[in-house]
Amino acid sequence: MVRPRDTASIDAEFRDVGLEPLDAFATPADERRCRCMRCGTVRWVRLGVIRAGGIACRWCHGWTKAREFEARARPGPAARGSLGTSADSLARLCLKNLAPLTEVGDLYHPVGVVCLACGETLVTIPERGWGCDRCAQASKRAALADAERVYRENGLELVRPCRGERVPQKVRCMSCGVERRVSLDDLKRGSAPLCWTCTHGIRPDEPHRVYLFHFPSLGVMKVGLTHDRHDRRLFQHMAEGGQFVDSVVVPDRESARRLERLLKARYQSWLTADIGPKDFPQGGWTEAWSDIAPLPDLAAEAKAALCTVGT
Secondary structure, eight states: OOOOOOHHHHHHHHHHTTEEEOSOOOOTTSEEEEEETTTOOEEEEEHHHHHTTOOSOHHHHHHHHHHHHHHHHSHHHHHHTOOOOHHHHHHHHHHTTEEESSOOOSTTSOEEEEETTTOOEEEEOTTTTOOOHHHHHHHHHHHHHTHHHHHHHTTEEESSOOOOSSSOEEEEETTTOOEEEEOHHHHHHTOSOOOHHHHHOOOTTSOEEEEEEEETTTTEEEEEEEESSOOHHHHHHHHTTOEEEEEEEESSHHHHHHHHHHHHHHTGGGBOSSOOTTTOTTSOGGGEEETTSOOOOHHHHHHHTTOOOBO
16 A cells, blocks of 8 residues: 655654655655764665665664674785785775775775765775765666667567666577577676577577686686587686686586576675786686685585586
C-alpha cells in the first residue's frame, strides 16, 4: 500500500534515522538536503533509501566501515613494510577527485574527504580506492538509462532490462542469435570479448577452459577463461611474461564465467589496483590479484562450483 504523502510523518521518518530535514520534501526518488543529528554534516538523502534501510549518513557510516576494514587489513602490509606514505595516499585521493578534510596517513589510514565534483563528504581508505558513492549512483542511473542503446550499437540485444553496470547481462547477438552474458562496463571500456560464434564459430555451449597464470614481474596471479580448441590465449600470456600454473576444463562458457567470478570473489582482499592496460596489453588486468595470496586449486574450486568435466 502506498504511504500517504503527509509531510509531518515523512519528516518523522527522516528524524527517526537521525536526519533533520533542511529542504521541503519532493518525492521519494528525489534527494532531500538534511543535517545529520549525530555528526552535523549536511547530507543529500532520498526517502526511498531510508525506507529501503539504506545509509542515512555516509560520514558516520563511513568511519565505522573504514575503521573495521583498517583493523582487518593493516597487519599484513605492516608486517611487510608496505603501508605506503601520506604522499601515496594524497595521490590516490586526487585520482578519485577527493580532497582531505582530516589527517592523511598511510594507505590504510581512514581519511574524511569531500568530493570535489558534488560536495558530498565521506570517509575512504586510500588503498581501497573508495570514491564518491553519490557520484557513482548518479553515473549508474544515467548509464542504465542509456544501456539499451549502448548494447545495440555493439550488436547486442538485451534479453531483459539492464540491472547494473558491472553485472554481466544476458544478451543476444543480433547477427547470429547466440545468447551470452556481457557487462555494460566492459562494453563501454572496450574490453568485452567479441562474439566467438560470429568471429570463430565457437559456441557458448561447448567446453571452455579456466586457467591460472603467474606474472612474477608484476607480482600478480591472473585467472582467465578461453575455449578448449587451442592454446593461443595461453601463448599470448606467455609472450607477455606469464608463467602457466594450472587450468581446468568446464562444460560451457557460462560455467567458466561462474568459476572465474567465484575465484575473483574468493581473492577479493588480494585484488590490486596497481596494474592496468599498460601492464596487460593482451587484456585481463581486472582478473589479477597479488601473488602473496595462497594458490587456488582450480580442480577443487570447479568441483565446488559443480562445473567440472575434465582437466
